[in-house]
Amino acid sequence: MTDAAISLQSDADQRAIAALRRKNAVWRRILKDPAAAIAAFFLLLLVASAILAPWIAPFDPYASNMRYRLCGIGSARCAQFLLGADQTGRDMVSRLLFGLRSTLTIGVIAVLIGGGIGTVIGLTAAYYRRLDAPLMRLVDVLLSFPPILFGLAIAAVVGAGLPGLILALCVTSIPTIARISRGAAASVMQQEYMEAGRAVGLGDGALIWRYLAINCWPTILIYITLQLGQAILLGAALSFLGLGAQPPVAELGSMAADGRKFLTIAPHVSTLPCAVIFLVVLAFNVLGDALRDALDPKLRQ
Amino acid sequence: MARHIAHRLMVSLPVLLGVLLIGFLLLQVVPTDPATVSAGPSATKADIDAIRQEMGLDKPLYVQFGKYIARVLQLDLGRSMISNRTVSEEIGNTLGPTVELMLACLIWAAPLGIVLGTLAARKRGTLIDRCIMALSVMGVSVPVFWVGLLLIQYIGGSGWLPFQGRDGPLWTLAGAKSIILPAITLGAIFVGPVARMTRTSLLETLNADYVRTARAKGASDWRVTIRHALRNALIPVVTLIGLQIGFLLGGSVVTETMFSWPGVGRMAVGAITSSDFPLAQGAILVLAIGFMLVNLLVDVLYAYLDPRIARA
Numbered sequence: 256m257t258d259a260a261i262s263l264q265s266d267a268d269q270r271a272i273a274a275l276r277r278k279n280a281v282w283r284r285i286l287k288d289p290a291a292a293i294a295a296f297f298l299l300l301l302v303a304s305a306i307l308a309p310w311i312a313p314f315d316p317y318a319s320n321m322r323y324r325l326c327g328i329g330s331a332r333c334a335q336f337l338l339g340a341d342q343t344g345r346d347m348v349s350r351l352l353f354g355l356r357s358t359l360t361i362g363v364i365a366v367l368i369g370g371g372i373g374t375v376i377g378l379t380a381a382y383y384r385r386l387d388a389p390l391m392r393l394v395d396v397l398l399s400f401p402p403i404l405f406g407l408a409i410a411a412v413v414g415a416g417l418p419g420l421i422l423a424l425c426v427t428s429i430p431t432i433a434r435i436s437r438g439a440a441a442s443v444m445q446q447e448y449m450e451a452g453r454a455v456g457l458g459d460g461a462l463i464w465r466y467l468a469i470n471c472w473p474t475i476l477i478y479i480t481l482q483l484g485q486a487i488l489l490g491a492a493l494s495f496l497g498l499g500a501q502p503p504v505a506e507l508g509s510m511a512a513d514g515r516k517f518l519t520i521a522p523h524v525s526t527l528p529c530a531v532i533f534l535v536v537l538a539f540n541v542l543g544d545a546l547r548d549a550l551d552p553k554l555r556q
Numbered sequence: 557m558a559r560h561i562a563h564r565l566m567v568s569l570p571v572l573l574g575v576l577l578i579g580f581l582l583l584q585v586v587p588t589d590p591a592t593v594s595a596g597p598s599a600t601k602a603d604i605d606a607i608r609q610e611m612g613l614d615k616p617l618y619v620q621f622g623k624y625i626a627r628v629l630q631l632d633l634g635r636s637m638i639s640n641r642t643v644s645e646e647i648g649n650t651l652g653p654t655v656e657l658m659l660a661c662l663i664w665a666a667p668l669g670i671v672l673g674t675l676a677a678r679k680r681g682t683l684i685d686r687c688i689m690a691l692s693v694m695g696v697s698v699p700v701f702w703v704g705l706l707l708i709q710y711i712g713g714s715g716w717l718p719f720q721g722r723d724g725p726l727w728t729l730a731g732a733k734s735i736i737l738p739a740i741t742l743g744a745i746f747v748g749p750v751a752r753m754t755r756t757s758l759l760e761t762l763n764a765d766y767v768r769t770a771r772a773k774g775a776s777d778w779r780v781t782i783r784h785a786l787r788n789a790l791i792p793v794v795t796l797i798g799l800q801i802g803f804l805l806g807g808s809v810v811t812e813t814m815f816s817w818p819g820v821g822r823m824a825v826g827a828i829t830s831s832d833f834p835l836a837q838g839a840i841l842v843l844a845i846g847f848m849l850v851n852l853l854v855d856v857l858y859a860y861l862d863p864r865i866a867r868a
């Protein structure tokens with residue numbers, strides 16, 4: 256049926272529509288902002304280096320050598336280490352790469368699971384009107400808790416460590432994504448094709464999956480990505496408190512906490528991981544701001 | 557107004573129940589059996605059973621939960637497994653410093669944020685606006701502990717200001733000096749959000765009819781901004797500052813731990829890492845309930861400042 260509708264348009268029309276679509280694509284509008292373009296490029300670079308860490312890291316991040324203990328940046332004692340060494344003589348560059356890798360992995364896993372659950376809640380609330388109020392009240396309850404309290408409570412119940420950390424980050428991202436996806440789905444529910452789908456006799460499952468979810472996922476995915484910045488910041492804070500990743504695991508937050516004891520003699524051991532966290536979260540936030548501007552037609556004018 | 561407050565209380569009831577449930581759960585995961593512990597090492601199995609009955613541990617979980625709520629209402633939160641002092645006593649000792657730290661942070665960060673936000677809104681689109689907004693996004697992206705580490709390294713390390721613990725009440729010189737670095741650390745992450753909220757809110761009110769009227773009457777630019785626009789723009793800002801208390805709470809847990817500030821957040825972290833479940837339960841309960849109360853207060857304040865809200 257849709258094929259017939261499309262074939263009515265001439266080739267030129269189709270090309271014009273495609274060109275217009277490309278021109279107005281959200282990502283194109285975002286990249287017009289130089290700060291956002293830099294942030295996006297920087298994030299791509301960071302993600303690539305995190306993925307490739309085992310291959311591009313110059314040394315083993317867990318190989319200690321007390322001879323290079325707390326060796327400063329550019330010191331002749333450890334000229335082979337670009338950014339010096341930490342308290343057990345491990346190469347900082349390699350540790351930072353692997354730290355970034357685990358920090359990002361923890362965030363991605365947590366936000367994807369939490370975002371998935373949030374999406375299911377949001378779509379269900381938008382589709383089944385009867386469930387809307389109770390589900391959204393539940394989301395309000397979750398949203399009214401400060402994220403750090405989830406972190407503390409979960410760490411207290413399951414114990415300090417990675418499973419608890421991921422669970423906490425996951426729970427904190429559920430309500431935000433649930434709200435966003437409900438909003439996105441509610442506007443899709445108004446579309447005529449939803450009604451058409453129902454008239455054709457599609458079941459609830461098919462309607463939700465093939466019509467509703469497929470039309471909302473770009474928005475939801477974008478917000479899930481942006482949630483990552485917040486998740487990384489919270490995860491780093493919990494690890495810094497000793498409630499997340501445990502040493503010797505290379506994770507940026509716990510690396511910063513570890514290096515704290517040597518702040519006066521070797522500040523780079525804790526400052527470098529902090530700086531990396533800051534840059535990652537900053538890039539996510541700059542991108543997020545640009546996106547909000549691009550998606551909000553009120554501000555575009 | 558009364559109806560609005562009543563409505564808000566009803567909404568917070570499920571949240572409160574959730575908080576209590578988490579506290580109750582925390583006490584359930586204690587790896588040692590409380591009846592065995594209080595019976596002592598020489599107790600027989602019959603003795604332990606008797607004590608279990610006496611403590612109500614043989615009852616179904618929902619009955620125990622009900623009893624737990626009753627105990628919390630009487631401020632009986634159990635005893636710390638490490639210091640053996642009552643949890644209420646421990647909380648009583650730590651709550652003051654936490655509130656002190658939050659107020660010390662708000663007192664400089666909120667006004668500074670409002671001033672920066674006003675400036676950015678007035679100079680919208682200029683370099684000043686861009687710089688302030690860039691600073692604000694940096695402020696929300698920076699890990700609190702990095703700010704703290706830098707301050708400890710450069711200011712604490714040079715011996716200018718103390719950075720270990722609380723040296724006394726705020727009104728003594730030593731006490732006031734010891735709160736400076738923690739308050740700067742915590743405030744650093746708070747200025748940005750406040751500046752941004754003020755800017756957004758002010759930009760909206762600057763387009764309002766009454767602002768145009770004030771301009772038409774010949775009031776000066778800054779007078780219009782401050783007397784007419786800002787006063788109305790601040791209403792949502794007050795609410796948003798209140799809602800950001802949760803964000804501030806996260807920062808204060810880290811700040812307290814870094815600066816050995818004897819507050820509830822540091823106590824909670826310590827209790828969790830040392831598996832002191834009753835204390836962790838109490839600390840989390842107090843933080844959550846405190847947060848709820850602040851939100852409630854802000855909501856009521858908002859309705860008072862802007863009567864349209866209560867009527868809606």
